[in-house]
Structure formats: structure tokens, C-alpha cells
Amino acid sequence: MREFAVPPVVTIGPAANLTDPVWDNAAAAPDTVQFSRRTSGGWVDVTCAEFRDEVVALARGLVAAGVQPGDRVALMSKTRYEWTLIDYAIWSAGGVTVPIYETSSAEQVAWILSDSGATACFVETNTHQLAVTGVREQVPALEQVWQIETGDLAALEERGASVEAAEIDRRRAAVGAEDVATIIYTSGTTGRPKGCVLTHRNIYSDIKNAIPGLHNLFRQEASTLLFLPLAHSFARLIQVGVVTARARMGHTADVKNLVPDLQAFRPTFVLSVPRVFEKVYNTAKQRAHGDGKGKIFDRAEAVAIAYSEALDKPGGPGLGLKLQHALFDRLVYGKLRAALGGQCKDAISGGAPLGARLAHFFRGIGVTVYEGYGLTETSPAVAVNLQNAIRVGTVGRPLPGVTIRIADDGEILVKGDIVFSQYWNNPSATAEVLDIEGWFRSGDLGELDGDGYLTITGRKKExxxxxxxxxxxxxxxxxxxxxxxxxxxxxxxxxxxxxxxxxxxxxxxxxxxxxxxxxxxxxxxxxxxxxxxxxxxxxxxxxxxxxxxxxxxxxxxxxxxxxxxxxxxxxxxxxxxxxxxxxxxxxxxxxxxxxxxx
The missing domain is CATH 3.30.300.30 (ANL, C-terminal domain)
Known part of the structure; x- marks a missing residue:
């Protein structure tokens, strides 16, 4: 098959923008917990109404500081509650968020700030502050820098007391679906990072069409602990999805202590990249062999994979396989799930191929991994395995509203509301990947089967x-x-x-x-x-x-x-x-x- 399209299940209206769910949630379910915020004393809940009020307070501060509609505001920080708060405050003030990885070099920081024309910047630590200060002469448009760890957010909110809350309502109402929401700079596996311009429609259309097929994940009773960098479009989309679905979210950037954090937070689903899933599997296998329980683990692994593979066959697992699976669930699988907090039954994987064996292993132990595919230029999700449509070894079908075409040379082409409009200040690079009909050339190679499931076979340039x-x-x-x-x-x-x-x-x-x-x-x-x-x-x-x-x-x-x-x-x-x-x-x-x- 050379082309497969799925009609949209949700259409984004011209007046919609990404802040709408924050206000809708505060009105419809003010006391529902939207976030659990990490503090020195543990996790503190933040309700939908409280989050809306915090967003308004910070947005008023941005207005008081002179941020105008359309202004680019950079954000350099690890994944934490304040990242999400600042993101929504920038949008609510009519601004455009420009994420910067907190590990970026001085040269990268200077390039992103100067190329985007950012007028203001949030940083997290003294190190980030020094990085920005060190390149200040190269970014003349940058007027203000606020640091999260020094109490600048509170000072900014105090400054915003002079701005009427109604001004935020006016700013929000003036932002439509076609307005720019964010400029995300590609991480640059080759060459200098390019700024992907994503509109409110791009991101909102992507997540709103994904949510119906991933109801287990995006629902009010669900929760996730986000640990991937929010500067990456993948984590950012999940942030928007959690807020839109009114699920509960926590943040942590301390990957070394991730297991204790997962056990304390007890998420129902996690978002990760294949390398983390590989680490979980490899660590468990190695520990079992080191403790003299290698044969038990190896047998449990084989049963888990066989059980998962049988789920895709007519009749499902046989009685003997079910009995073995139940035994190893008590001996092995339950302990593996406990490492994820005990409640985690689902996961999303992207960024690179997961591999069929690993996908079957995790589904076999009771954690279904929904593997997907996308790029920053596509907001980012293009295709994903959904709850009622999983084919292990593939990255799923196109999301509703997306069309995928396989070019004659095997390159994956994408069309739909999720496709970005341009690379910032780079029309030649834009012309290389976007044609006049709106097809985006991904640079990835793939195949579509007869049912529309996409398999990634490689990278064109690789x-x-x-x-x-x-x-x-x-x-x-x-x-x-x-x-x-x-x-x-x-x-x-x-x-x-x-x-x-x-x-x-x-x-x-x-x-x-x-x-x-x-x-x-x-x-x-x-x-x-x-x-x-x-x-x-x-x-x-x-x-x-x-x-x-x-x-x-x-x-x-x-x-x-x-x-x-x-x-x-x-x-x-x-x-x-x-x-x-x-x-x-x-x-x-x-x-x-x-x-x-x-």
C-alpha cells in the first residue's frame, strides 16, 4: 500500500487555542486534581481551579513586564511543575514559547535566543542564568531574564497585580488556532538546529484526535509522572493531553531516582523512549541472573512474550499458557510492575523503534506499550498503536486527520493539520521538506501494510x-x-x-x-x-x-x-x-x- 488516510474525529475551530482546557477544567471541575507538585515535604496537589489561577497570576506578570502578543519567550529548565505553569502563562498572555534544553551549550543558547528573536527568557538555575548572561551581547532583542529558583516567579506575579485579570481574557480571546504557539528547535543530529513553527491548531489537532483512541491513558482517573525533557515535542504533547483530558500529572527530572519517584507517585501510565524500556528490562534480567534466579527470569520472559504473541492470534492464549502466565505473574511480573509504582498498565514509546520482542515482553508482564511515530515538524505524533488497534512491531496507523504516503523511494510523506507551517527564518529549509500541496517529507523510510499500519525501516540519510x-x-x-x-x-x-x-x-x-x-x-x-x-x-x-x-x-x-x-x-x-x-x-x-x- 502506498497511501493511507484516517478521517479526523475532532476538528479544531478557528477560535480555539491550547489554553482553552485550563479554563474549561476550572469551570467544570474546579476541585479535581490536575497536578501533583513535588515539594521538599512530598507531593502537593494542585486543583484545576488553582492551576488556572496560577496561570492567570503569572500571565498578568508577563503583561506587566511588557510581553506583547506574538512575542517569543524562551524557557530553559528541567522538567518540573513550573515548566508547565510558565508554558501556559506565556500562551495566556498571547506569547510564543521557545523551549531550550537545559543541557544546551552556550553556542546553542545564543543561536536559539538570537534566531527566535526572544524578548524574554525564563531559566531554572544559576548555571542557566550564567549561560544566558554569557551570550547576552549576541542577543540584543533579549530584554528580561527571570530565574525560577530565586523567587522571580513570585516577584513577577506581584508585579502583575497592576494588570486586570480581564486583560488575560482579552489576550486569550485574541489568540486563534492559526496563531503560533511555540517554536521548537530540533535537537540537531545534523547541522544547526532549525526552529519548527507550530500553531495552536497543529498541537491541539494532534492531541484531540489521539485522545479518543487512548482513553485508558487520557481520562480523569488516569495519572502520569513525566520525566522526559519538556523541551522535547513528545513530552510537550503529553502535557497538553493530560491537561486536556483532566488527568493528573507530576514532574521529575531526577532519572537516577526514578524508581522511588514512580513508587511514590504510582502513575497509571508513563511516557518514555525505547532506551528507558531497554534499561528496565536489562536491569531486571541482570539482577535476576546475579541473584541466582536467572533460569526463572528467562522462563518468565519466554512465557510473557509467548502470552503477548498469543493475544494477537484467534482464540488467544491457551489454558496451559494462561496457567504459566498466572504463576509468573506472582513470581516475577508483579515485582516488575511494582518498580513502576504498581498501578502502571500502559506506556507510550516514541523517538526510536522499540522492537517487537521488547513490546511483547512488556505487554506480557501487564504493561502495554503503545508505540508511535512522529517528528517535531508534525506536532509531533503522526501514527500510534491505539487501544483497539495494536499491531506489535509497527508504529500503528495514522492518527485521525492524518494521511501517510510512501514515496517511490520509500520515504514517508505526511499531510494533515498536524504538519508545521515553516522553519523560522529559513524559507529554503522549509521548501526542502514541504511541497505546495502540503506534503511533508519526513526523511524516514517506511512501509504501509494492507491495513494501514506503518513500519519504520530506517532513516533516508542514514x-x-x-x-x-x-x-x-x-x-x-x-x-x-x-x-x-x-x-x-x-x-x-x-x-x-x-x-x-x-x-x-x-x-x-x-x-x-x-x-x-x-x-x-x-x-x-x-x-x-x-x-x-x-x-x-x-x-x-x-x-x-x-x-x-x-x-x-x-x-x-x-x-x-x-x-x-x-x-x-x-x-x-x-x-x-x-x-x-x-x-x-x-x-x-x-x-x-x-x-x-x-
Whole structure:
């Protein structure tokens, strides 16, 4: 199939904007808890009415500070309650939010502030304040900077006392669906970040058409603990969805203490990227083997996957499989769910392929992962597996209101109200991806089956063509290798080379346990063991498993273990944990050359 369209279930009117649910919720359910706000004393509830009042108070402060309709206001902070509050306050004052990752470099901060023409900026910490101060001369339009941790929000609200609340009503009423809501700068796996201009219609249409098919997640009784960066469009859409559906949301950026936070908050669903799901699975597997319960876990894993696979077959799981599943639910699965807080039954995954095996494993233990696909330019969700329409191994059908077309070269094209209008100040880049009919060229490769389910097969620019002319999409191989508990990242190489090879990094959390199992001192480094036979044998098993999914010509023939893992700080990862292939190829050019005898 070359094209598949799903008609919209919700149409956004010309006067609608993203602040509408905040006011609707405060009027219809003022005492319903909308947020649980993290404080030093624990979680404190914020009702719908309280949130609306806080948004109004801060929006009045922005008006008093001189923010005009259409002004760009930057926001540089970790995921926290104030991020959401500021976002809605900017919109309510008629402004445009420009998110900046809190890990951004000075050069990135300067570029985003200057390119967007931001007149004001919120920062979280002293470090962020210094980053902005250090580039102030490069951003002449920037007039004001407020810091969350120093009490500037309270001062801004006091300043807003001179502004009538009715002014916020006037500002909100003047914002329509076609007005710009946010400019989100791509994390830049290649080149300088581009500002994606998203309107209120783009985002509102995306989430309003997704909610009916994900009722378990987006309903008043549901809750989620958001830990992905809100500067990323994926987390931002979930924020809007939770507010729209009047569910409960908490925020945390402390990923190292995520399990205790999940157990305290007890969400009914979580949002994550495949790397986190891989970590949960790998950690549980490794711990079980370390505690001498490896055989039990391995059997439980096999039963979970078989049970999930049987759910998609006529008649479902047989009696014997049901009995085994019930046994392991008591022995293993319940403990895994407890790590997520005990109430989590659903999850959303995006940003990269999850892999069918991992999806079946989680569904088999009682946590259904709804895998989806999208890009910042598409607000971001294009397709997702819905409650009544799941096909594991795919990213689902197009969301209502979206049309997907597969071009002759396999590229995924997208059309609908979710497609962005332009790259800010960059008409040439816009023309490269948007045609006159409104089709967006995603740069991703995919296939549609006869029922409209989309499978991602790779990235157009990442496609490897070997010296023998074989086209190889690296994603499939990389995803399978990363599934191994000891592996952190993988980059497949081989463009214009005689065979396919791979660069592999070792997971820092798994490394100490491997050293102990192998009988090596706990202070040993990966660099000291990268050529060790035991370590290479372990990675070879992961490579062999990955090679089963491809032809002999596409299989990895050689791999090299790198001395260090990829990190955002060293430049190989984006803030959303995507690998910057260009940086890896440049940094490890000698390693690649050595593979091919260069």
C-alpha cells in the first residue's frame, strides 16, 4: 500500500487555542486534581481551579513586564511543575514559547535566543542564568531574564497585580488556532538546529484526535509522572493531553531516582523512549541472573512474550499458557510492575523503534506499550498503536486527520493539520521538506501494510550503500544489539565499504556486574578490556542475534568495542538521546578506518 488516510474525529475551530482546557477544567471541575507538585515535604496537589489561577497570576506578570502578543519567550529548565505553569502563562498572555534544553551549550543558547528573536527568557538555575548572561551581547532583542529558583516567579506575579485579570481574557480571546504557539528547535543530529513553527491548531489537532483512541491513558482517573525533557515535542504533547483530558500529572527530572519517584507517585501510565524500556528490562534480567534466579527470569520472559504473541492470534492464549502466565505473574511480573509504582498498565514509546520482542515482553508482564511515530515538524505524533488497534512491531496507523504516503523511494510523506507551517527564518529549509500541496517529507523510510499500519525501516540519510551496491538500513541491526544488557549504544557503519561493521559501547551501569561475574577487579575500565575474549564473546552474542534479522550481505562482519560510552556532554548524543552519527563518525574515524584496514 502506498497511501493511507484516517478521517479526523475532532476538528479544531478557528477560535480555539491550547489554553482553552485550563479554563474549561476550572469551570467544570474546579476541585479535581490536575497536578501533583513535588515539594521538599512530598507531593502537593494542585486543583484545576488553582492551576488556572496560577496561570492567570503569572500571565498578568508577563503583561506587566511588557510581553506583547506574538512575542517569543524562551524557557530553559528541567522538567518540573513550573515548566508547565510558565508554558501556559506565556500562551495566556498571547506569547510564543521557545523551549531550550537545559543541557544546551552556550553556542546553542545564543543561536536559539538570537534566531527566535526572544524578548524574554525564563531559566531554572544559576548555571542557566550564567549561560544566558554569557551570550547576552549576541542577543540584543533579549530584554528580561527571570530565574525560577530565586523567587522571580513570585516577584513577577506581584508585579502583575497592576494588570486586570480581564486583560488575560482579552489576550486569550485574541489568540486563534492559526496563531503560533511555540517554536521548537530540533535537537540537531545534523547541522544547526532549525526552529519548527507550530500553531495552536497543529498541537491541539494532534492531541484531540489521539485522545479518543487512548482513553485508558487520557481520562480523569488516569495519572502520569513525566520525566522526559519538556523541551522535547513528545513530552510537550503529553502535557497538553493530560491537561486536556483532566488527568493528573507530576514532574521529575531526577532519572537516577526514578524508581522511588514512580513508587511514590504510582502513575497509571508513563511516557518514555525505547532506551528507558531497554534499561528496565536489562536491569531486571541482570539482577535476576546475579541473584541466582536467572533460569526463572528467562522462563518468565519466554512465557510473557509467548502470552503477548498469543493475544494477537484467534482464540488467544491457551489454558496451559494462561496457567504459566498466572504463576509468573506472582513470581516475577508483579515485582516488575511494582518498580513502576504498581498501578502502571500502559506506556507510550516514541523517538526510536522499540522492537517487537521488547513490546511483547512488556505487554506480557501487564504493561502495554503503545508505540508511535512522529517528528517535531508534525506536532509531533503522526501514527500510534491505539487501544483497539495494536499491531506489535509497527508504529500503528495514522492518527485521525492524518494521511501517510510512501514515496517511490520509500520515504514517508505526511499531510494533515498536524504538519508545521515553516522553519523560522529559513524559507529554503522549509521548501526542502514541504511541497505546495502540503506534503511533508519526513526523511524516514517506511512501509504501509494492507491495513494501514506503518513500519519504520530506517532513516533516508542514514541508509548505507555497500561497495557491492547493497542498501542497508542500520536501525534494525542497532536496535537488536542494544537489546543486550551489556550494550549501551551501537552505530553500524559500512557506506561504500566491502562489508557492514559496528561500533559498540558498553553500558556503564551494567559494567561493574559484568566485571564481578568475569572475575576482574571492580576498578577495571572498558578501555582495558575492549579486546578481552570474554567481553567480545558477550558482544558477539548480541551481534549474532541481530544478524538473524538480515541477509548475509547486510550482516555485521566485524565490530569494535569503544573505550567510552556516548554522552550528550561529549557531543555524540542529542538531549533526546538520539545518536549524532556525524559526530561519531568523525570522533571515531580511526576506529572505522582500522576496521577496513585504513
Amino acid at each position: 541508509l548505507i550503500v555497500t561497495a557491492g551496491g547493497k542498501n542497508v538500513a542500520p536501525a534494525l541491526l542497532e536496535d537488536r544489539i542494544r537489546a543486550h544488557p551489556l550494550v549501551s549504544q551501537t552505530v553500524v557503519v559500512g557506506d561504500r565499504q566491502p562489508f557492514i561493521a559496528a561500533l559498540v559501547t558498553i553500558d556503564e551501569e551494567a559494567w561493574p556486574k559484568w566485571l564481578a561475574t568475569a572475575g576482574y577487579p571492580e576498578t577495571d575500565t572498558v578501555a582495558e578490556h575492549r579486546d578481552d575474549e570474554k567481553l567480545r564473546a558477550e558482544v558477539q552474542r548480541a551481534v549474532d542475534e541481530a544478524n538473524k534479522a538480515v541477509s548475509h550481505a547486510e550482516a555485521i562482519k566485524v565490530f569494535r568495542i569503544l573505550p567510552h560510552d556516548f554522552t550528550e556532554a561529549t557531543g555524540e548524543l542529542t538531549p533526546s538521546l538520539k545518536v549524532k552519527r556525524g559526530v561519531v563518525h568523525k570522533t571515531y574515524a580511526d576506529e572505522i578506518a582500522a576496521i577496513y584496514g585504513g
